[in-house]
Amino acid sequence: MIKTTLTLERFSPHGDLLEKREQESRSWLKHFLDLLYLPCARFDYTTNDIGGTPRGLCGFIDSTSAWGTLKVASTPGNTQICVHTASGGSAAYCRDTPQKGEDIGIVVGTGNAAVTPAQDALQTKVNHGEGAGQLLYGGCELYGLTFADPNGQFTIRRYFTNVLGGNITIEEVGIYTPGVTGAIPNPTTSCYIFCAARDLTGGVLVANGELLRVTYVVQITV
Amino acid sequence: MGTEIKAIPKLDVIKEEEIPHILEPGEVGAILELIVSNKDGKVTEQRVLKSKSFVQQFLQLLFVKFAISPTVAPISIRDTGNTLRAVYDTTYTFDTAAGVTVVTYGIIIGTGVVAPTISDYAIGIIIPHATMNYSACTYGAPAADATTSQFTITRNFANVSGGPVTVNEIALYCRAYYTAAIGYFMLIRDVIAGGIAVPNGQTLTVNYRLQAIV
Numbered sequence: 001m002i003k004t005t006l007t008l009e010r011f012s013p014h015g016d017l018l019e020k021r022e023q024e025s026r027s028w029l030k031h032f033l034d035l036l037y038l039p040c041a042r043f044d045y046t047t048n049d050i051g052g053t054p055r056g057l058c059g060f061i062d063s064t065s066a067w068g069t070l071k072v073a074s075t076p077g078n079t080q081i082c083v084h085t086a087s088g089g090s091a092a093y094c095r096d097t098p099q100k101g102e103d104i105g106i107v108v109g110t111g112n113a114a115v116t117p118a119q120d121a122l123q124t125k126v127n128h129g130e131g132a133g134q135l136l137y138g139g140c141e142l143y144g145l146t147f148a149d150p151n152g153q154f155t156i157r158r159y160f161t162n163v164l165g166g167n168i169t170i171e172e173v174g175i176y177t178p179g180v181t182g183a184i185p186n187p188t189t190s191c192y193i194f195c196a197a198r199d200l201t202g203g204v205l206v207a208n209g210e211l212l213r214v215t216y217v218v219q220i221t222v
Numbered sequence: 223m224g225t226e227i228k229a230i231p232k233l234d235v236i237k238e239e240e241i242p243h244i245l246e247p248g249e250v251g252a253i254l255e256l257i258v259s260n261k262d263g264k265v266t267e268q269r270v271l272k273s274k275s276f277v278q279q280f281l282q283l284l285f286v287k288f289a290i291s292p293t294v295a296p297i298s299i300r301d302t303g304n305t306l307r308a309v310y311d312t313t314y315t316f317d318t319a320a321g322v323t324v325v326t327y328g329i330i331i332g333t334g335v336v337a338p339t340i341s342d343y344a345i346g347i348i349i350p351h352a353t354m355n356y357s358a359c360t361y362g363a364p365a366a367d368a369t370t371s372q373f374t375i376t377r378n379f380a381n382v383s384g385g386p387v388t389v390n391e392i393a394l395y396c397r398a399y400y401t402a403a404i405g406y407f408m409l410i411r412d413v414i415a416g417g418i419a420v421p422n423g424q425t426l427t428v429n430y431r432l433q434a435i436v
Contacts, residue, residue: 002276026248028434030371034364036432037373039287040396042319060313061349063413064399072288083273084290101300101391115436116364142289145297151342152281177288218284220276222340 005217006173006199012211025199025216027115027174032196035070035179044183048191050121050176057179058187061086068097068191070180072156073102074140077128083178083191092153102128103193104176105140106158106214112171112200121195126160133168135206136161144217153219160212169205173214174198179190241370245435251276252410254392255429256418266424267383273412273430275338283398286311296373296400302326302344307400314404317397318375323351324431326406327395328359329377329428334391338411345393345411354379354387354426355422361432362363372433379426388417392428 004025010018034047035057044059068083075081081104082096111123112138128137138159145154156175162168171182175197182188195214206212231290237332245251258266275436282299288310296308305354320328331354334346362374374393381387394410410430 001245001272001274003248004250013242018331020285024248028250028371029435030364030434032250033371033373033432033434036316037251037361037364039316040318040432041314042317043363045363047364060317062313064312064402066290066292066311067315068290070287071290073290117369117371117434117436142285145285147278147281147340152278152340154281154285154396197274198306218281220281220340222275222338 002218002220004219007215008170008173008201008204009212009213010206011205011211018210019204021201021204023196027198028197030118030194031120031194034103035177035194035196038069038179042184046122046199047194050195052120055179055181055192056183058182058184060184061187062185065191067180070177072105072140072175072177073142074105076139077102077137085180085189085191086187097189097191099178099191099193101139102137104154104178106216107174107176108135108160108170108214109172109174115198115200119195119198122172122198126168126170128162130163132164133164134165135168136163149221151219153217156216156218160206160208160214162208162210164208166211167207168204169203170201171203172198172200174217241365241367241372242270242431244270245368247434247435251435253431253433254412255431256414257427258418258420258424259427260424266271267418269418273409273410277338277342277408277411278340279343283309283315283396283407283409286398287315297392299398299407300343302395304343307405308404309398309405311402312399314397318394319359323356325351325356327356329375329430330393330395331389331426331428332391332393333378333388336415338413342411343408345391345408349387349389352381352421355382370433370435372431375430375432377428379420379428381420381422381424382425383422385422387420389420389426390414390417394430
């Protein structure tokens with residue numbers, strides 16, 4: 001069984017911990033299973049991206065190159081992240097499709113609508129930036145893969161900095177991940193973004209200059 | 223290794239009312255459904271239980287997938303032959319789509335009764351093909367109701383041994399790529415309390431329903 005803990009920590013501009021909230025994450029969505037189903041079953045499958053548009057995703061390519069579907073680790077903000085795609089069904093045609101770092105990994109938002117399994121996106125994502133209502137997205141890290149019977153875990157973490165955004169109340173947190181389009185054996189060089197998880201926070205106010213650290217710990221127990 | 227016979231996978235869309243609800247809110251896990259049926263297709267036994275035992279390799283491969291672990295920074299994962307392999311991400315990661323007769327991946331059955339631990343890397347005692355004939359794995363597409371998302375992996379095992387067979391353990395194996403080769407890794411191992419008896423000539427159908435509950 002897999003359980004996930006979500007922790008939100010708010011820090012002052014000087015690095016002092018101002019607030020810490022820990023809760024059980026309840027919200028791995030259908031799109032997480034959609035993207036796990038693709039390699040598991042080796043079937044193509046169509047599901048909605050974060051814009052609510054159905055996208056035909058490729059289940060398999062007989063290639064030993066990396067494959068971008070279900071990528072969660074990400075680069076900061078609007079720096080480029082390469083998502084591994086392909087065309088022609090061969091490793092020789094593998095491509096790196098550029099995306100923005102803020103569109104993959106942990107994301108935050110201000111919407112507080114209830115979570116349902118089949119929803120496509122955060123209600124109101126806070127975008128990366130230094131303007132009003134924006135936060136600087138750090139890189140999304142994966143680390144801490146450890147085991148001690150009967151448990152195992154790893155951590156997904158991202159920092160968000162409020163530079164000049166005014167007060168922003170984070171009501172929702174989620175995980176975005178890409179899926180590679182196309183059909184077996186011919187994937188395309190395109191990918192789209194899907195919402196794998198979404199949780200409500202109860203509201204965490206991040207003031208100007210403050211920093212928010214969001215941490216998911218994914219744990220299995222035998 | 224035996225010749226793999228490719229079969230056309232069967233795709234069933236699971237209706238919402240057929241989603242069993244056993245897991246707790248927030249859990250991601252699997253429901254294990256066991257059905258024994260005779261030659262006429264009549265069900266002689268059916269059990270639905272919570273799969274308890276995602277093992278170490280599942281979390282390691284999820285990490286590989288989330289990180290898109292590259293060839294220059296692979297994750298060391300123990301395969302079903304008890305050898306550590308330097309695994310990196312490819313489209314093979316999590317491939318469970320085994321064909322008929324294949325016992326190296328997909329749903330696997332055995333007779334072992336030792337309780338699972340997180341470091342289990344293989345089924346205790348595998349029941350070979352030709353004792354129980356392994357079908358190809360088939361899949362039910364993802365579906366969701368108001369609280370639960372799921373997809374289903376199914377495999378049939380026909381008892382052709384000439385006598386009864388008791389299945390005590392069930393596992394899910396997958397493929398993943400390591401240093402220039404395809405490896406086989408165990409994701410889940412469940413021990414069935416008391417076992418499930420399959421008389422000669424009857425078929426055991428195993429459904430693993432991977433679920434996420436909000």
